[in-house]
Amino acid sequence: MPDAAQILIERFTRRDACVGVVGLGYVGLPLVRALHDAGFRVIGYDVDDAKIEQLRRGEAYLKHLGDALPKELAASDRFTPTSSPEDLSACDAICLCVPTPLGSHQEPDLSYVEDSTRMVGSVLKAGALVVLESTSYPGTTREVCLPLLESGNRRCGRDFFLAFSPEREDPGRRGFETRTIPRLVGGIDEPSGKVAHALYSAAVEQAVLLDSAETAEAAKLLENIYRAVNIALVNELKPVLADMGIDIWKVIKAAATKPFGFQAFYPGPGLGGHCIPIDPYYLTHKAREYGHATRFIELAGEINSRMPLAVVDRVAHALNQDAKPVKGSRVLVVGIAYKPDVDDVRETPAAEIIRLLLERGAIVSYHDPHIARFPDMRRYQFDLASSPLDQAHVDAADCVLIVTNHSDLDYALLAARAKLIVDTRDAMARVTPGQARVVKA
Ligand SMILES: NC(=O)c1ccc[n+]([C@@H]2O[C@H](COP(=O)([O-])OP(=O)(O)OC[C@H]3O[C@@H](n4cnc5c(N)ncnc54)[C@H](O)[C@@H]3O)[C@@H](O)[C@H]2O)c1
Structure with a gap:
């Protein structure tokens, strides 16, 4: 040496x-x-x-x-x-x-x-x-x-x-x-x-x-590809099981009692953050140099990036059951960070969800205790500031859409006062049901 x-x-x-x-x-x-x-x-x-x-x-x-x-x-x-x-x-x-x-x-x-x-x-x-x-x-x-x-x-x-x-x-x-x-x-x-x-x-x-450096580089990508693929798997299974009348969160909880061979991943409104939506494509790029396709990565990306549209479709369907069109309905988005308890909106699926809701004519507001204003992003610019999560705002919403399940939110207030909650994170499972009709998305 x-x-x-x-x-x-x-x-x-x-x-x-x-x-x-x-x-x-x-x-x-x-x-x-x-x-x-x-x-x-x-x-x-x-x-x-x-x-x-x-x-x-x-x-x-x-x-x-x-x-x-x-x-x-x-x-x-x-x-x-x-x-x-x-x-x-x-x-x-x-x-x-x-x-x-x-x-x-x-x-x-x-x-x-x-x-x-x-x-x-x-x-x-x-x-x-x-x-x-x-x-x-x-x-x-x-x-x-x-x-x-x-x-x-x-x-x-x-x-x-x-x-x-x-x-x-x-x-x-x-x-x-x-x-x-x-x-x-x-x-x-x-x-x-x-x-x-x-x-x-x-x-x-x-x-x-x-x-070698290469083993370390590849190990990091494997970790993140593993997450992206497994999240895509549960995101794909979610509507399949829902149509069978089965709650995927209960299924995951049940499967996770197995002490080996299974690791729990949870469905959601789509991927966010600086890592999981991005890193897998670094391998896809390099694999092409060697003549390989990375089909799991591409498929996971396709499924995960479709989730915001699936969530908005769910909102439209749920509002329809209340005889309300999306156009003109007030949708209060709860949580815009890409994951709970952080103030990071990089690649957050909330951005695409809000864009799609606005495009369909909804009147969108949001609440996020960690993000006072929706920051300008490369592909998204909204003039939105966080509204308080109080009785008046919850009462005014035709639909409360939970995108991010921050731990310090008043879920009991939502259960008690909201007319309709579309819940992408099974966040309402933690509180006693109230008047709100909860639709899992
Ligand atoms: N955020 C995560 O959770 C996480 C986890 C694991 C790995 N990573 C990886 O770590 C890396 C950094 O991610 P991050 O989340 O910390 O990003 P970040 O955007 O939070 O921080 C990057 C910092 O680098 C600075 N910077 C940009 N160009 C610079 C330059 N030329 N010289 C000096 N500083 C410069 C920026 O101003 C910024 O402060 C990325 O490759 C990411 O994939 C991130």
């Missing part, structure tokens, strides 16, 4: 090192917390000056992480937020946590990975480690990042180290945090793998060293 690798491993093990985190979003900021808590000096870099200013002032911009974290970081002499690339030249390791979205034709958009890798290459200290954490297809670290870092005579495994370590963060999930979620690590070469493994072993409870 090169001396430089051994030196880094010893420094990481002693937590006597400075680690840079590039991209301080849903993944980067929790990583900062894990590294800082472990005792490292941490430099947090982002191109978004607003985030850097908020971190300097100790203000929270990701509510689910709590108010204490930014305050603690702002008061710490081991944390520096910055938007100056030169500050990263002090780092012994730099982790890239930048977005990996899809382009307009569902193709991977690696521009954030390329830009940030180029920037890191321009300031990288000799002998330092670079780790890509952003989700991408197998080969990204070697084929995209490596050439950008190996400029001039600088060589990986000798002058710097390069690895992939996928982030498995699940914002809003209780009981897990960066430190307690096992980490996969795969290097571009053996020294890189060992150096990266030493870094994460010092910051999280369990780091698993794999044989």
Whole structure:
């Protein structure tokens, strides 16, 4: 093993090192917390000056992480937020946590990975480690990042180290945090793998060293494809069972009593978030290079992306039973975040549902305790602000449509006062039935 690798491993093990985190979003900021808590000096870099200013002032911009974290970081002499690339030249390791979205034709958009890798290459200290954490297809670290870092005579495994370590963060999930979620690590070469493994072993409870960056990249995609496919399966079965008079949520609960061979996934209004609707297509793209089709991924995408339309059809059908057309009916959408208890609307199915309802002439309002205004999105712009979830608003609605089952909503009020509830999450199962007619969608 090169001396430089051994030196880094010893420094990481002693937590006597400075680690840079590039991209301080849903993944980067929790990583900062894990590294800082472990005792490292941490430099947090982002191109978004607003985030850097908020971190300097100790203000929270990701509510689910709590108010204490930014305050603690702002008061710490081991944390520096910055938007100056030169500050990263002090780092012994730099982790890239930048977005990996899809382009307009569902193709991977690696521009954030390329830009940030180029920037890191321009300031990288000799002998330092670079780790890509952003989700991408197998080969990204070697084929995209490596050439950008190996400029001039600088060589990986000798002058710097390069690895992939996928982030498995699940914002809003209780009981897990960066430190307690096992980490996969795969290097571009053996020294890189060992150096990266030493870094994460010092910051999280369990780091698993794999044989290559590609295995780590593929493992992350398998995890998310597995979710997308299984969610599509229950989404497909939902109307089939409903037409047989069977409640799919009861069926899943029953099947989940089997202690092996079955894992529960739940139907819903469609996929959301920065991961599950997007990541599988990264593999689809790469598979084409090898002449393969990824039919499960395509089929799951097709089924899951049809869900908003299925939900709106259900609303139309339920209103029809009350002798009301969609046009002119007041629909109160409850929950617009893509999943419970977060303020994240990226790829939220609520956007397409609201667009379809507006297109059909419904008068749409929404309530979400985590999102005061519906933010402008690439494909959707609504001039909507969250209404209170009180008696007057519930009484006024012809239909309450539950899209996201946040835990701190007054479901008892909905049961007691709403005329009609279309429930995409089986959220009303938790309260005693009231006057509301509940239709599962
Ligand atoms: N959100 C999740 O739950 C989650 C979970 C696992 C993995 N991931 C993956 O992690 C990666 C990051 O996702 P995220 O949810 O944290 O995204 P995010 O949008 O919340 O954060 C990304 C941050 O990167 C910054 N950024 C953009 N370009 C930059 C650049 N050139 N240099 C420095 N900073 C830059 C943005 O300003 C933003 O603050 C993605 O690949 C995603 O697929 C996300």
